[in-house]
Amino acid sequence: MSSVRFLLFALLPVFAGCQSLFPTDEPAPAPVVRLQGELHVVNNRLQFRPCQEKRQFILEDSGNTGLLQEAVTLLKGGKDVLFADLGGRMTASQVTGTDGQIELTKLYRIQREGHGCDDLNFKRQTLRASGHEPEWRLDANSQGLILQRPGQADLVVPYLEEQLPEGRFSLSSEANGQQLELWVAPQRCVDSMSGSVQHLRAELRLNGQILKGCGAYGGARQEAIALPEE
Template identity: 50%
Template sequence: MRLRRTLLFTLLPLFASCQVYTGKPVDEQAAMTRMQGQLYFSGEQLIFTPCGEKRQFVIKNDASSNLRDDAKALYDDGASTLQVDMRGLLGSANSNDGSFKPDTVYRLQREGDLCNDLVYRLTKVRANGHEPDWNIGVSAQGLLLERPGQKALVLPYLEEQLPEGRMSISSEANGNRVELWVTPQHCVDSMSGAVSHLTAELRINGQVMRGCGYFGGAQP
């Protein structure tokens, strides 16, 4: 009897460990993939086709993404196929080649061809605004500021990572003080209706201009 009790107490920790084991945790952030391609509606389903592929993925609804509403708004303006740059999780589906659950939509637009964006992989940040028009691109080679009727400026810069995914990029050269501040926030271009994931504020010698932006492939 004593031997039987001893054996039972010896096995209790093993039984307990079996009850609390839930399997290896999945790191969703590490499993996410950034992809570019075309987006269109097929009935009520939103379908994504990656660049250079024939596979079709059903977009899964996700409370953290406004992708369906944004795509619907652009479709209502007459677009047939949209261009999208997004990050999310690939999964299974009852039909098509699988599903895609978006986490971050970097860009959604009617015009352009994201699949042939030759400077995408070299770009850290790109932003633009209107009234007045301005366009700024940031890469390892420098900061490029373009404005209609003015000579393009190529400047060295300092980059500062801030809490909550914000970023500050500043330059002071040739008598110009340029500061770009970007914040993760849903942003719609006032002219084209294009959607991006960053709001942008550009300051040139104290003048403040606002617009939208996105992280390129060179930004971790």
């Protein structure tokens, strides 16, 4: 009996060596990266060129974000190039003439108007939101927020951020005699004027007045949210 026990202990290093030769762990998936760039259609497929780059990537909507449908709708407006802000995993591609493939997992916004790659303020912003009737635009960064409205002086104030359940949050301020609250929820939102699609629905409450609109994270906020179904 003791000899059998000795043999089993002697074979333990051999078994361990066999396991190291045949690892069971699968390789970790590529990390999700956030990218901004130009979106266009080539040979009935969506291709993406990151800002300030010449590389072209095929887009595969593995996260079911709805980007393909949104792009088709916006391209009907006469534009052949759109701007997209998205998150995805970069992998190899077998398509000739491309530099790889992006497996799309997150969609922040897609638009046919605006500054796009030329937006110099994007990297410093944590959030941007806007709406119509009446027109308003709010930009926030780590230092404070600025609210812009036609015919009125810009309102620049500090704010407090409160995290709420289900990915919602709010920005609030009572500085300069103004009572301001911006409520934000992770929900697909279509701009009623431009047709752009953003991943946040916003509601601005200013001195009792309620203004609705859409929003998206700026480049200084790396948190990503996929578009839920309506």
